Amino acid sequence: MLRPPRGAAEAGISRRCLSKWYVRWLVHGEDGLTDRSSRPVASPNRTSEDVADLVEALRRQTxxxxxxxxxxxxxxxxxxxxxxxxxxxxxxxxxxxxxxIDPPTGEQLREVVRYEHERVGDTVHVDVKKLGRSPTGGGWRMHDRGTDAARASERTGPGTGRVGYTYLHAAIDGQSRPWTTRRR
Structure with missing residues (x-):
């Protein structure tokens, strides 16, 4: 067996790991040292395409x-x-x-389309969220309808706050974030 160069401790790796890399370098050269996927080349126990076709057909029918x-x-x-x-x-x-899946036909219902714009400012996505403003001390949901505390929370004046809605606007540039839409 070939002996790997000394220096595994200096590189901070085990002798076994260094030996594995050394053999890869001898067999494949520089290409043997590049990162590779750990996925197996073949999966002999994978479900056959015939069975997968039967599963798909049954799913679409039933x-x-x-x-x-x-x-x-x-x-x-x-x-x-x-x-x-x-x-x-x-x-x-x-x-x-x-x-x-479309219920009557069993066909694929939606197709996912992803897009990202090349330049800043090409597309801006704006979202508006409507938020309810609660009075100070909570409203009738906190105190129940018709109670003195609920009536006090409805009054206007100092410390009571304005009842109504606040609108929160969020704008995101289409270049900085890829978006997903569903097409029918």
Whole structure:
């Protein structure tokens, strides 16, 4: 076996880690030292596309949840699949939420569109929030209707505050934050 260069302690890593990197460098050169995904190259136990197609078809026809779809697959087709596996297939196919499926047809209801503008000031998104102003000491919800404390909170004058609404405006530039809209 090849011996890695000394200096693992100086680099602050274990000899095993240094040995692994050294072998990668010998086999692949500089490219062997770049960051790689830890995702496996192949997943032999992944649910087959035929079963995933059956799950999708049943979901669109029946609108059942994961547990019931797993039971229907076993009853109708003799395929035993765990409800968690059915859920993973539904998530992968974008069907995990019923609100995204059109009830009569079973088709995809909404498409998510993301956009971000290139220059500052191209688009400004404004949101207005209506907030109720409560009198000092609370209103009738705090004291109940018709009580002396509730009537005192309705009076105008010093210390009572103005009853009504305050409008809070928030403006966000379209360049600084990507927005998501749902298109029907």
């Amino acid at each position: 609108k059942y949840g994961s547990a019931r779809l797993a039971a229907e697959l076993a009853r109708l087709h003799g395929i035993t699949v765990a409800p968690a596996t059915v859920h993973r297939v539904l998530v992968r196919r974008g069907l995990s939420r019923l609100r995204d």
